[in-house]
Amino acid sequence: MSGFTRGLDRFLSSLGEDALSTGCDRLDLLLGGLRPGRLYLVYGDPDPVEELLIHILVESLRAGGRAAYMLCGNYRVEKTLLNVEGLVRLLEESGLAAEDALKRVYVLCAFSADQQAGLIDEISDLLARDPEVRLVLVRDIAKLVTDDARSRSRAARSQELQGAALRLKQACAERNVPLVVSCRSRRGRGLLPMPEGGEFLRHLANVILYLHRSGRGAAYVRAHLLKHPAQVPRTVEYSLRRDVEVGRSTPPFRVSFEETVARLRKEFQKALVDRDRREAFEALVEAWSSELGAMSYAESLTLFDLMLLAAVVDNRSLIARLMKGFDDLRAEMGRLRERDAEG
Amino acid sequence: MAVLLEPGVLEGVARTTIAKLRRAGYITLESVAATPVRELVERTGMGEPTAVKVSHLARMMVDPGFVPAREVLERRKDMMRCTTGSSRLDGILGGGVETGAITELIGEFGSGKTQICMTLSVTAQQPPEEGGLGGRVAVIDTENTFLPERVVQIAESRGIDAEKVLNGLLVARCYNTDHLVILIDSLSRLVEEQRVRLVIVDSMIGHFRGEYIGRENLAPRQQKLGSCLSRLLRLAETSNIAVVVTNQVQATPNVNYGDPNKPTGGHVMGHACTHRVYLRKGKANTRLARVIDSPSLPEVRVRFAITEKGVEDAEEE
Numbered sequence: 001m002s003g004f005t006r007g008l009d010r011f012l013s014s015l016g017e018d019a020l021s022t023g024c025d026r027l028d029l030l031l032g033g034l035r036p037g038r039l040y041l042v043y044g045d046p047d048p049v050e051e052l053l054i055h056i057l058v059e060s061l062r063a064g065g066r067a068a069y070m071l072c073g074n075y076r077v078e079k080t081l082l083n084v085e086g087l088v089r090l091l092e093e094s095g096l097a098a099e100d101a102l103k104r105v106y107v108l109c110a111f112s113a114d115q116q117a118g119l120i121d122e123i124s125d126l127l128a129r130d131p132e133v134r135l136v137l138v139r140d141i142a143k144l145v146t147d148d149a150r151s152r153s154r155a156a157r158s159q160e161l162q163g164a165a166l167r168l169k170q171a172c173a174e175r176n177v178p179l180v181v182s183c184r185s186r187r188g189r190g191l192l193p194m195p196e197g198g199e200f201l202r203h204l205a206n207v208i209l210y211l212h213r214s215g216r217g218a219a220y221v222r223a224h225l226l227k228h229p230a231q232v233p234r235t236v237e238y239s240l241r242r243d244v245e246v247g248r249s250t251p252p253f254r255v256s257f258e259e260t261v262a263r264l265r266k267e268f269q270k271a272l273v274d275r276d277r278r279e280a281f282e283a284l285v286e287a288w289s290s291e292l293g294a295m296s297y298a299e300s301l302t303l304f305d306l307m308l309l310a311a312v313v314d315n316r317s318l319i320a321r322l323m324k325g326f327d328d329l330r331a332e333m334g335r336l337r338e339r340d341a342e343g
Numbered sequence: 344m345a346v347l348l349e350p351g352v353l354e355g356v357a358r359t360t361i362a363k364l365r366r367a368g369y370i371t372l373e374s375v376a377a378t379p380v381r382e383l384v385e386r387t388g389m390g391e392p393t394a395v396k397v398s399h400l401a402r403m404m405v406d407p408g409f410v411p412a413r414e415v416l417e418r419r420k421d422m423m424r425c426t427t428g429s430s431r432l433d434g435i436l437g438g439g440v441e442t443g444a445i446t447e448l449i450g451e452f453g454s455g456k457t458q459i460c461m462t463l464s465v466t467a468q469q470p471p472e473e474g475g476l477g478g479r480v481a482v483i484d485t486e487n488t489f490l491p492e493r494v495v496q497i498a499e500s501r502g503i504d505a506e507k508v509l510n511g512l513l514v515a516r517c518y519n520t521d522h523l524v525i526l527i528d529s530l531s532r533l534v535e536e537q538r539v540r541l542v543i544v545d546s547m548i549g550h551f552r553g554e555y556i557g558r559e560n561l562a563p564r565q566q567k568l569g570s571c572l573s574r575l576l577r578l579a580e581t582s583n584i585a586v587v588v589t590n591q592v593q594a595t596p597n598v599n600y601g602d603p604n605k606p607t608g609g610h611v612m613g614h615a616c617t618h619r620v621y622l623r624k625g626k627a628n629t630r631l632a633r634v635i636d637s638p639s640l641p642e643v644r645v646r647f648a649i650t651e652k653g654v655e656d657a658e659e660e
Contacts, residue, residue, distance in 0.1 A: 003526050004481060004533060007464075007512030011491035037487050159556045166553025170518055173487055199604070200552055202452040203591040206488055227453040230493040232628060232649070 020063060020135060020178055023055035026238040030225055031207060034135070036176040039169050041205035043183045043195040048211040048221040053137050054083060055240050056180055058090045061101045065134035070123055071109040073143040074116055082107050106133070116144055120164045124171040136172050138181040141165060142196040162200045169204055185210070192224060202227070261285055264309065271314070276324070280316030284309065346372040346404070347535070353400045360397065363387045368532045373581035375401040386528070425541060425585055426474030428462040428501075428654040429647040435634050436618065439474065440467075442540070442585045445576055445615065447547075449590045449606040450622030455630040455649050456589040457488045459622075460543045462653030463587060465498045467541040468511045476585060478511075478540025481533055483526050485517040485549045497653035513537060520550045520567060527574050534582045542575065547588040548607050565611045572615035588616065629657045 019033025034040060034056065042049050053069075060067045069082055084102075091098045106126060110116040127133055144164050145157040152160075165181075172179040183201070188194035192210055195202065202208060208227040214220035219241045225233050265272065265281075272278045288309070348370055350358045367386040369375045375383070375397060383394040424439035433439045440446050440463060448456045464482060469475030482489050491509060498505040513533065517523050523544075533539055548568070555564030572588075579586040590612060592604035606612065606619070613619065619636040625646055633644040648657035 003515040003517075003522075003529065004513040005515070006510060007491050007494060007514055008506065008509035010514050011495065011509050014491055039487075156557070162553050163556040166550065173516070174518060199451065199592055199594050203546070203549065204486065204553070205452070206486065208452065229457055229488040229490045230496070233453065 018063070020056070021059045022052065023059045024052075024238050024240055026236050027052075027223060030223065030231070030234070030236050031209070031228070032230065034178040034180065036178055037173040038178055038206040039172070039204060040178065040180045040207045040209065041183065041195055041201065042180060042209045042211060043185045044193070044209075044211035045213050045221075046184070048213060049182045050083070050139070051221075051240055052211065053139060053180065053182060054087055054090060056135070057087065057105065057137055058094055058096075058101075060135040061091070061104055062094055062096060063134070066104045066106065066130060066132045067135040067137065068106040068108065068123060068126055068133050070119060070136065070138045071107070072116065072119065072138060072140050073110075074113065075109050075111050078143075081109060106130075119144065120167050120171075123168065127171050127175045127177065131175070133175070134177060136168075136177055136179045138168065138179065140183055141168075141181045141201070142183045146196075158198050158200075161197055165197070165201050165204055181205070192226070257288070260306065261288075264306070264313075268310070268313065271317070274317060276320040277313065277317035280320060281313045284313055284316065348372055348375060353397060353404070356397055356400065360387075360389060360393060363389055364397070368528050370532050370535050371581065372401050372405050374531045374578075376405040377577040377581050421583060423471060423476055423540075423583075423585075424474075425463060425467045425476045427459055427647075428466055428652065429645075429656050431645040431656050432459075432632055432647045432654065433474075435632060435640065435643045435645050436620070437640050440541075440585050440587055441618075442476065442583050443580050444617035445572065445579060445586045445588060447588050447590050447606075447612070447616035447619045448622060449592060449619060449635075450630075451592050451604055451624070454622040454624055455647075455654070456622060457486075457545055458649045459654050460545050460587060460589065461489065461493055462497055463541060464494055464512055464543065465501065465503060465508050465653065467585070468508055469503070476540035478538045478584075479513060480511065480541045480543065481513045481515075481530060481537075481539045482543045482545065483515050483517050483523065485523065485544070485546055487516065489514055489545060496651060500651045501653075513539065517550070520554055523550060524567070524571060527571050527578075530575075531578055531582070534578065534584055539584065541585045541587065542578070544575070544586075544588040546591060547572070548590050548612070552591070552607060565609060568608060569611040569615065572611065576615060576617075625657075 017036055019035050021028055021033060022031065031040070042052060057067055057069060071078070071081065075081070082105075088098045088102070091101045108119060108122055108126075110119055123136060127136070141164075142161060145161045168181075169179060183196045185193035186196050195208065195210075205227060206229060207225070210224040210226055211221050214222045214237055216237070219239045220237055221239065222235060222237050224235045225231060227233070268281070272281055346352065348361060348364060350361050352372065353361070364375060364383075364387055369378065378398070380391065380394045380398050383389065383398060384391050387394070389397075423442045424433075424437070425442075426433050426439045427436070436446070448459055450456050460482070464480045466474060467476045467480050468478070470477045491512075491514075494508060494512065495505040498508040515526050517526055530539075530542060534542075551564050551568050555561070575586050575588070578584065591607050593607045594603050595605055596603070602623070606621070613636065616636075617638065618634060618640060621633045621635045623631045623633075625631050628650065629646050629648050631644055631646055634640045634642055646657045648655055
């Protein structure tokens with residue numbers, strides 16, 4: 001059928017395709033893994049984007065085969081290469097022999113504008129030469145045309161980038177290799193920033209992912225899926241740090257304690273109008289505060305802790321009231337005794 | 344009904360010439376009649392006088408020349424329409440995607456172009472009484488976005504046998520513009536042999552934009568694009584099939600208010616496509632569709648939704 005295949009055959013072959021992991025279960029669920037021949041465009045805050053690229057690289061090395069990592073910027077301007085220390089640490093954490101794994105990574109970078117212009121040819125040759133390359137990672141694709149000293153119009157740069165991105169995608173599609181491309185973000189007309197590289201790159205990408213640091217802390221990243229042929233656009237939060245569990249985060253004990261005290265204050269607002277009770281409560285809060293260090297191992301206040309706290313507050317109040325009653329009675333008895341003695 | 348090009352159909356034309364034509368993909372009289380002589384020469388390798396003779400004979404048999412408008416109207420009754428899955432979207436298209444024409448879907452990334460194509464690839468295989476075209480679907484996938492698993496999901500959520508749908512779907516991955524030309528050329532044979540009723544090209548412009556860089560290459564790019572579109576239109580008209588192509592947008596920086604995007608492909612694209620539908624993102628999973636150019640359809644805007652079923656009507660606000 002001259003190039004046409006039946007949908008069923010294509011479906012069956014897609015079932016046998018090995019999707020590469022991103023190194024994060026949540027992202028794998030969101031994206032359905034990294035499938036051969038597709039272009040994944042990742043943009044947003046530089047740190048999470050870089051972190052994700054490195055994790056994808058490690059996962060591909062774990063899966064076997066080789067990987068190519070291409071830096072589109074000019075080294076003389078950028079002064080940065082692949083974060084080898086971070087990569088080695090991750091490789092060791094993944095149980096891979098770092099030296100052996102690093103031998104399976106091709107790093108391509110340019111030291112001049114001419115070399116930048118030749119990067120795409122370089123990677124096409126590499127893919128043709130080495131069939132063991134199973135992944136191509138490209139950092140900051142827009143720098144291919146923005147980072148060199150050659151002066152040309154904005155339109156010419158944009159067209160150059162179009163050509164480069166298309167050739168890159170064609171080379172990877174022909175070899176059935178997933179292509180992950182990163183770029184910086186720029187302000188868009190909508191709520192979310194848009195990727196650099198113009199409308200064409202957005203059309204060319206099969207999947208577009210926007211990453212930014214979550215408000216919950218440095219370890220958390222929010223990923224917005226903006227384009228996917230089979231998934232509805234949505235947002236997930238993830239963390240690539242192995243010691244952080246997304247969805248079960250434990251707030252610091254002090255924060256938890258202060259929240260609980262504030263809540264108790266509100267709940268027992270009426271009871272604490274009584275001065276004695278209020279003093280008792282404050283004394284208790286102080287006592288509990290001094291115990292913070294000892295209690296910092298606890299995840300948060302349990303229900304029993306709360307009940308105990310409430311009971312103790314009330315008991316202290318009752319005791320104070322009883323003591324006052326006793327004092328009143330004692331005074332009353334004293335007065336009566338004095339009256340009897342006078343009588 | 345198309346007449347098959349067989350020895351003896353064209354009086355005075357040798358068997359070898361017929362064989363050459365068939366090898367080049369011309370298997371109906373209509374396809375020969377609609378092809379320019381120059382193209383016949385290029386693709387079959389026959390001499391120009393023979394090509395002129397073949398073309399003339401085929402045209403005489405197929406096309407009677409001027410006909411009364413009433414007859415044209417009668418012919419229009421053969422036209423079929425394929426549902427997109429959303430009755431509102433069908434409404435602005437005059438009842439669905441029509442045969443004998445090119446329908447162009449334009450929009451920025453994530454505006455629902457591919458989703459409409461994938462839904463059409465399911466609905467077009469349904470019988471005409473259920474809103475389909477009752478035939479197979481050929482897809483030229485230039486961006487590697489046509490996912491069979493999504494087609495399965497759409498079919499299953501519509502209660503349609505997914506295996507049957509996948510069997511009736513012919514997909515070709517396209518790697519460059521030359522490959523696109525080859526695939527388009529092979530369509531005429533595919534349409535007759537495999538009973539294809541809908542051809543989808545997603546996207547039409549992608550490779551052209553990336554391969555022909557610079558103003559100096561604009562003219563050859565547009566010529567090649569125009570040639571591809573004209574072949575598709577010829578195929579749509581001669582075989583009475585529906586053709587759907589997707590088109591990208593490009594930003595125009597000098598627009599201060601309103602939508603800065605405009606369709607790519609210039610006038611060539613605009614003139615070749617019969618109906619042009621512009622898609623935009625809406626709230627949540629909804630999309631807005633507007634007919635921006637059509638000889639018969641009014642410029643109306645509707646909202647539709649993208650769900651598990653592919654494309655369907657959006658809930659009322």
